[in-house]
Amino acid sequence: MPKQKIKFVPNKEKVDLSKIDDPLAKKKEDLVKKPITEHVDQLLSNKKFKKIMDFYEANNITFDSEDIPKFELRPIRQLLTPEEIQRLLDQIHACNILSKFDFDNVSPVCVVRLNGDDENLQVFDTMHGISVIAALAKRGRILVKNKKTGKKEPIKDWLDFKYPCWIIDTDDESLPAVAALYRNGEGSKPWGAYDRHRVYVRSHNFYNKPGPNGEYKLAAEKHNIMVSNNAVPLPDQHPDLGMTGTFSRIDVEAKKSKVTNMDEFKFIFDTNNKYWKGNNDASMFGFYGNLYRGYRSLGLPTSGAEFDAFLDELHAIIKTFFVSMPELKTVTTKAYQDWMKKQDRNAGNPGDECALSVVLKIYQRLGGKHPLLSIVNSFVYSPSKNVSIDIYDSLPLSIRQHVGNSEL
Amino acid sequence: MSATLNSDFSWFYNIVQSHNLVLGYGITTRHDPWSRLMEYSRSCASPQQFCNLYYGNTNQIKDLERYVKSQWNKYRLDEFSDKKLEWLDPQYKIEILDLEKLVESRIVNYPYDTIKKVKNKFLPFSVDNQGLFDNINLESGKYLEDIA
Numbered sequence: 001m002p003k004q005k006i007k008f009v010p011n012k013e014k015v016d017l018s019k020i021d022d023p024l025a026k027k028k029e030d031l032v033k034k035p036i037t038e039h040v041d042q043l044l045s046n047k048k049f050k051k052i053m054d055f056y057e058a059n060n061i062t063f064d065s066e067d068i069p070k071f072e073l074r075p076i077r078q079l080l081t082p083e084e085i086q087r088l089l090d091q092i093h094a095c096n097i098l099s100k101f102d103f104d105n106v107s108p109v110c111v112v113r114l115n116g117d118d119e120n121l122q123v124f125d126t127m128h129g130i131s132v133i134a135a136l137a138k139r140g141r142i143l144v145k146n147k148k149t150g151k152k153e154p155i156k157d158w159l160d161f162k163y164p165c166w167i168i169d170t171d172d173e174s175l176p177a178v179a180a181l182y183r184n185g186e187g188s189k190p191w192g193a194y195d196r197h198r199v200y201v202r203s204h205n206f207y208n209k210p211g212p213n214g215e216y217k218l219a220a221e222k223h224n225i226m227v228s229n230n231a232v233p234l235p236d237q238h239p240d241l242g243m244t245g246t247f248s249r250i251d252v253e254a255k256k257s258k259v260t261n262m263d264e265f266k267f268i269f270d271t272n273n274k275y276w277k278g279n280n281d282a283s284m285f286g287f288y289g290n291l292y293r294g295y296r297s298l299g300l301p302t303s304g305a306e307f308d309a310f311l312d313e314l315h316a317i318i319k320t321f322f323v324s325m326p327e328l329k330t331v332t333t334k335a336y337q338d339w340m341k342k343q344d345r346n347a348g349n350p351g352d353e354c355a356l357s358v359v360l361k362i363y364q365r366l367g368g369k370h371p372l373l374s375i376v377n378s379f380v381y382s383p384s385k386n387v388s389i390d391i392y393d394s395l396p397l398s399i400r401q402h403v404g405n406s407e408l
Numbered sequence: 409m410s411a412t413l414n415s416d417f418s419w420f421y422n423i424v425q426s427h428n429l430v431l432g433y434g435i436t437t438r439h440d441p442w443s444r445l446m447e448y449s450r451s452c453a454s455p456q457q458f459c460n461l462y463y464g465n466t467n468q469i470k471d472l473e474r475y476v477k478s479q480w481n482k483y484r485l486d487e488f489s490d491k492k493l494e495w496l497d498p499q500y501k502i503e504i505l506d507l508e509k510l511v512e513s514r515i516v517n518y519p520y521d522t523i524k525k526v527k528n529k530f531l532p533f534s535v536d537n538q539g540l541f542d543n544i545n546l547e548s549g550k551y552l553e554d555i556a
Contacts, residue, residue: 012517047487242478279475323467323520326474331467398416 003407006366008275008316015230015245015278022232024198024223028206069168071108074121076134077159079109081123085177089131097132106133108164110183112176121165124180130163137161193251194235197223222253222265229269230278249282267292267302272325275315281325286352287359294356294373310370313408317362320406321399331395332358336379338394343381354379354391361392366408417545418469419444420523421533422460422507427452430485431502432495433511435473437466442538449535457532459504462511463544463552464523472523475514476507512555524552 043049055061097106110125123130136142140154142161155161168179200219203209210217226233231247234240241248268288272280295302322328332355340347353375360376379391392400418437421444425432436444441461448456462469477484483500484492496502515523526533530540530551544551 009519009521012519013514239482242481244479323465323471324474327467327471330470396416 001405004405006316006320006406006408008312008319010275011277011279013244013277017227017230017232017245020232020234020240020243020245021238022227022234023238024201024205024233025227069110069166072165072167073162074111074165074167075160075162076130076137078119078121079111079123079130079165080120081127081131082176085122085124085180086127090128094128094132097128098135101132101136108166110166110168110179112168112170112179114173114176115171116169121167122176124176125183133163134158134161192236193253194233197233197250197253198235218262221262225262225266225269226253229273231269231273231280245278245280247280249280252282252285264289264292264296271311275311275319276325279324281329283325283329283352283355287325287328287356290353290356290375291373294375298371298373300371306370310368313368313370314359314363316408317359317366321362321402328355328359331399332391335391335394335396339379339381339389339391342389342394343383350379358391358395361390362403363408365392365403366406368408416466417463417522418466420462420464420469420472420511421445421458422504422511423448423456423458424504425452425454426456427454430495430498431504431507432493433473433476433507434494435469440539440541441533442535442540445533445535455535457534459532460508460511461526461531461533462515462523463526463541464520468520468523471518472511472514472520475518476511479510515555523555524548525555526551527553 044053106129107126109123109130111121111123113121133142137155137158140158142154142158143152144155144161145152168175197219200211200216201223203211204216204220211219223233226247230245232245233247233250233253236248238246240246247253268284271288271291272284276284292302295307301307318325318328322331333349335358336350336354337347356373357375357378360372363370364372364376381389383389418435419441420435421433421441423432423434424430425448434444438444441458445456445458462472464472477494480496480502481492483496483502485495485497486492496507512525514520526541530537533540541551
């Protein structure tokens, strides 16, 4: 039976970025400052939100404005950190706060005044912030105005330094721990990787700030590379997320942000766009990143006609046998888990070089002529001299048969 | 069909629920889509139908479903679950023809070379059609057609 020649068949779909509402494509003057009414309207038209509000109304549940905690300036000597409530002091986190210290960056301290005990206020939020502030006060780094002389100078007794506190009065001893958990858990929505990317890009694009170690500038350059390759980064919950031309995994990119090799970054997105046209899966970082670094480390080219022909062949393999990058990842992950099981070992997900290794193994079987990376020999288990178990044999039989009936 | 084993073939279906006309989609890797249809019918005590059925290599079918899910993520119902469902929110007034167009454009342009559509004369696929496609791998031309 003659073998079937495989070749990469390009996707003929058109990518239309104009349909994507990219927050970072907006100019500064086009960004609106929403009045509170707009958010209220938005929330009250949300079915789930409205149901909760309806429940409050149906049961006549109201909230007394007198229950709002009080704002007071309190000397830091009155602030206690109860072991029952707080986490251990994270000294690295405190170093980070100190290294970028600015009063503009620190929140008021949230405390509980239990049974009216005014001298012992229990801190349940901003523990790290107030600890750093106290250390600065102790070392004379915080200046206060001397009322007599009008001069600014370190306070005489640093424990007298007063700081804004948000005080909850209660007689419920169990409240502070629960309040701390709520504020730092389900009651908070931490800013994520996209928010950092957004702030970095805008700081550079709007205010021409390069950022510490050029990080803002780098983020802006990466953003341009992504958008020009049909990969518009969008935040979670963005209505357009998932559409062709969008990119959801800026968190994965953020992990790579320390890789300042823009040639590699560009290679990853250029190659992904060339073959997958706006279908952007995070596995591109592992697959193309390992490919790029592997050939560069051997001193072999990662561009030119010969390398392009090799890429065409690799992508013919992916599309013919695995359909897409996400499916390649799914299938090779299952194969990896099966291969580990054969060794009586438990497995989670494989390293990000696994998919590339499997594709190179297939390339080798199909008689590919391009020089191969050494990871083609990875994922082989040899329990004894004449026995070797290759991850390739853990691929589904249908794929291996298909490979056996094919040629490049 | 390609040289891939037929045992690795699956179904992509479109469904309009008979009792509320909500449009949805999904896949099943079972040989007979009837058992999947019965799950929908039993859970709402109402006979359901698959309006369209597509048959092809499981990896291609899974990728097609992934595409539809992500492409129309914003139109998916997010009630009754913390996750978005494979039902399309009626407020967007998406019709079966819109879904058909999205699916078939993807099949042709990506392309998914193994995915074919069940011929109209076998549609809609109903609860009375158990075993209808038992011989589909032997007589694919009888049941399936290429998407133009």
